[in-house]
Amino acid sequence: MYFEWKDEYKLGVEEIDLQHKKLLGIGRKLMTLIRTTDILDKSEEVSEILNQLRNYTIEHFSKEEQFMQEKGYPDLTSHAMEHEYLRRKMRQIDDLDIHNQDTIIKLVSFVSDWISQHILISDMKFRNYILSPREK
Template identity: 25%
Template sequence: MTRFVWSEEFELGIDIIDHQHQRIVEYINQIYDISAADLDAATGENTAEIKQVLASLVDYTVSHFAFEEALMEEADYPELSEHQLVHRQFTGLIENLKARCEQGEEVSQKLAAVLQQWLIQHIMTEDKGYAELVKQQLLGIEPEQHRHWVAEAVSRYFQ
C-alpha cells in the first residue's frame, strides 16, 4: 500500500464532512508513516506512538460519526440505522486493533491498509448514499439530475 492521497473523487460536496474525512485520512497516514519508519529501523519501538495515534483516531472517528448521524437523522435518511450499524462495526474494528496493539502485538502497515480500505469503500458507497439527501434537506441544494433538467428546460425554451 501507499499513503492515502486525498482526491476530489472522495468528496461528497458537504465541506465539513469532506474536511472530517480528510482528518481521518491524516491519522491513517500517520500510522502508515510510523510503521514505515519502524520497518526501516527494525526496532518496533514506535508502538507507544502508534497507540497514541490510534487513541486519537478512535476519538475523532466517534465524533465524526456522531456528527454525520445527526445530519442523516435531521434529513430523515431512511437507511440511518443500517449506516449506524456500519459505523459501530468500524469503531469496534479500530478499538480491537488498539487493544491488540496494547497487548504488544506488532503493528504493521497492514493496519493502516485495513483502515484505508475501509474508509475508501465507506465514503464511496454508504456516504455517497446519504450525501444528496442531506444537501437537499439541510443545505437546500437541488439534486444533480434536477439541476440538469432545469438547465435543459431553460435551454429548450430560451434559446
C-alpha cells in the same frame, strides 16, 4: 496510497468533507510512521496515533449520524450499522500487540480500505439523497 484524500471522496458538505480529510490525515500519519521506522523504537508514538485514529473515527461517526438524522436520511439505520462495525474493530486497538509491525500494518490497511469504500459507496448515497430534490 493509504489514507489519501481524493476529489471523488468529496460529498459537498463542508463539515463532513473536513472531518473525512482530518480522519485520513491521522491515518496517513500513522501509516507513514509504521512504514518508515522500526515500530519497536516508536511504540509509544504509534500507540498515541492509533488512539487518535480510533477516537476521531468514533467522534466523526457520531457527528455524521447526527447530521444524517437532522436531514431525515431514510437509510440512517443501515449506515449507522456500518459505522458500528468499524467502531467495534477500532475498539480492539487496545488488545493489539503494539510491537508487532505486521499486525499494525494489517489493521491500518484494513481501516484505510474500509473508510475509502465507505465514503465512496455509503456516504455517496447520502450525498445523492441530500442533493436530490424532495417534496416539502
